[in-house]
Amino acid sequence: MAKNIKTRADDYAQWYLDVIKAAQLADHSPVRGCMVIRPDGFAVWEAIQRDLDHRFKETGHVNAYFPLLIPQSFLTREAQHVEGFAMECAVVTHSKLEKKEDGSLGPAGELEEPLIIRPTSETMIGSMYSDWIQSYRDLPVLINQWANVMRWEMRTRMFLRTAEFLWQEGHTAHETFDEAEEETRRMLDVYASFAEESLAVPVLQGRKTEREKFPGADVTYTIEGLMQDGKALQCGTSHNLGQNFAKAFNIEYLGRDQKKHHCWTTSWGVSTRLIGALIMAHSDDDGLVLPPRVAPTVAVIVPICRKDEEKAKVRDFIERALTAILGPEEVAAARHRVVAHGLESYFFDHVTHQKILVDWRDTRPGDKHFHWEQRGVPFRLEVGPRDVDAESLVVKRRLDREKETVALDDLSRDWLQGRLDDFQSRLLERARRFRDENTRTATSYDEMKKILANEGGFVRAYFEPGEAAEERIQAETKASVRCIPFDQPAASGKCILSGNDTPTQVLFAQAY
């Protein structure tokens, strides 16, 4: 049992923070609500970026970068948008610091128009698109940007909700509503398959209700994941913005019919929140559990030896094992790599830079076991004198602590890749089972209340979405409509609140 991590049953919120701390994913910053993403946390983000960026490009998008600062007036152009974001905008009003009479520094050089730090970039990008787009021949525009944004949240939680966070925002402009709608759904699909394939987080896809949608969107689609405490987490959203921003920013094109038309635009994004989703979906009371596809270190080799002669034997055997897995070139190249004291670093993959580490630090094996377990390294390979004699090593799987003995002759790149793939699919399977076991159907409001109070998780129910009804349910149960799932039943049923006949089933849950 980990000494420095509270158990999930004991205190889930503290457990979450303890896991982040123990795995050194992030740290608090001196500024409220902001966090420092440490190398192992950032490596996970880089893995997410690399994978998603590939998927974006495969679907025809290109990257660009738009500025951090946005004229305040931009935000006010789209009525719903400004209403949604005004309360959480950081505003830049001055251009410099000056010494005041009392000798202290204070803001000076007041700006003519205040600038806001982007909470999202629809307005800035809309303004540029209105310049760039003249005719239907310029369409579609398919741009993504990787950026930071800032939303001055009242209550923050590491990765799940921080004042500043990293994300990607795709912004596209199209000739027709249908094209925009197709794009919106396409990118939601990209998110859903990414979440499942790379993060091993199974997600439910659906449409947000009017109450829950993005300010300024006609339609918002979402992928929703389920965390181990039974709360839902919105993992990504894709918006069909209709012509709202096109009208606000004059994004017009001359059509095939020789007439001016407003474009149809979309936007879609996922953020560093996904790292929070990973942690809460997979980790356990021993610490972090990472899906191999995003793990910075895929395996760690722990030597076990007493005397110097044993050490030489073990070292020699480890080198043979590494050579079998990585080939002699990488083993040789690693000799010249500068790494942390006592750790040898080998690249398992030179594209993703995922590593295999050998832990030669002068601590005891037990310490190392806990150390790497907390950091979520998928596999631990133990090599002691007995293993050397038997020409084999012990492989321990982080997922379930399963132990197996593998002969040196059986080691290869394919072998490890196979073990990693197996880990990845087991992890997804486990998360999917948890999600399915915690998705229930309610036929009455009372039944739903009971489920939410006792079990948590997703509750499917017939329901007529509406501001008043949703507000009442949230006030009484803390649950909101996470989405109107795409897979709807053939038959209609009775709304759990009004009793009216409705074809619509929705997914309720308490959410982060």
Add this chain to the structure above:
RNA sequence: CGGGGCGUGGCGCAGUCCGGUAGCGCACCUGCUUUGGGAGCAGGGGGUCGGAGGUUCGAAUCCUCUCGCCCCGACCA
């Protein structure tokens, strides 16, 4: 932003009520013995007690203000 809790070496805490030279465990450094699931002994380094004012001969301790974190609520990716 409202209610509650907490800030004391890197981490976890005692000391605060009742003011009197800042302590414990883990971690860290050195040495020896150790090493198959969190080692033992010896020695050593590190804290203006979140910050700023105030009361006092004297403040971790009392008072005022402030900052941060956690929990619950309202808001949100």
